[in-house]
Amino acid sequence: MRNISDIIEGYLKSIIEHEDNGTAEIKRNEVAEKFQCVPSQINYVIKTRFTIERGYAVESKRGGGGYIRIHRIQTNSxxxxxxxxxxxxxxxxxxxxxxxxxxxxxxxxxxxxxxxxxxxxxxxxxxxxxxxxxxxxxxxxxxxxxxxxxxxxxxx
Missing domain, CATH: 1.10.1200.150 (Transcriptional repressor of class III stress genes, C-terminal domain)
Structure with a gap:
């Protein structure tokens, strides 16, 4: 059985794949609410599963209108x-x-x-x-x- 981190990772990857620009912009609290987990679980998944080594760039903006943007790094060859x-x-x-x-x-x-x-x-x-x-x-x-x-x- 898959754990919650695997499920969240799959969800975020599906969002990225469905976007034309390969970028997902999420609100941490909304994703945590969707999966009924603490927001730090979302941070953990992003920090460990969406790294440069795995081909992702992550940026975030804190505050009320804050977001986390995950971008798939594309290479041409x-x-x-x-x-x-x-x-x-x-x-x-x-x-x-x-x-x-x-x-x-x-x-x-x-x-x-x-x-x-x-x-x-x-x-x-x-x-x-x-x-x-x-x-x-x-x-x-x-x-x-x-x-x-x-x-x-x-x-x-």
Whole structure:
């Protein structure tokens, strides 16, 4: 059975998909009321499920007329997607961040399911033998190498 976060995520994604511009503008309290949950649950879903790594940009305006706007980041090509991801890896990559990036690559059909599984396994295996403080840098370097390989494959 799906939990409330999964249901809210699905609802927000359906709004985004039905909009021509790929943007959903919501009022947190209205969505919370719809799902009979606390507004902080909506914040949690947006913060964890609508990240840059997953291909979303979020902006908000507080106050009485406030809103939360979730925009799907569209890329025009596989190369543009990979370049965008490579830029985001300059400061390292947490385990969650690398998973989100790989799932985005899979969702946008830049990699196959098999490639995604191999990437996830390879990144975690490479990082697990290093001290905690070094793992983010190792994950980022391994993922960058994999992404450069994808770009090279595409240009052949």
């Amino acid at each position: 596989r190369k543009e997607l990979v370049d965008h991801i490579l830029d985001s890896l300059q400061e390292g990559a947490s385990s969650v961040m690398t998973e989100d990036i790989i799932y985005r690559l899979l969702a946008e059909q830049a990699v196959s399911k098999r490639e995604a599984r191999l990437m996830l396994a390879g990144i975690e295996h490479a990082a697990k033998h290093y001290p905690l403080q070094e793992r983010d840098a190792i994950r980022a370097r391994v993922l960058q190498a994999m992404l450069f390989s994808l770009l090279y494959e595409q240009s052949e």
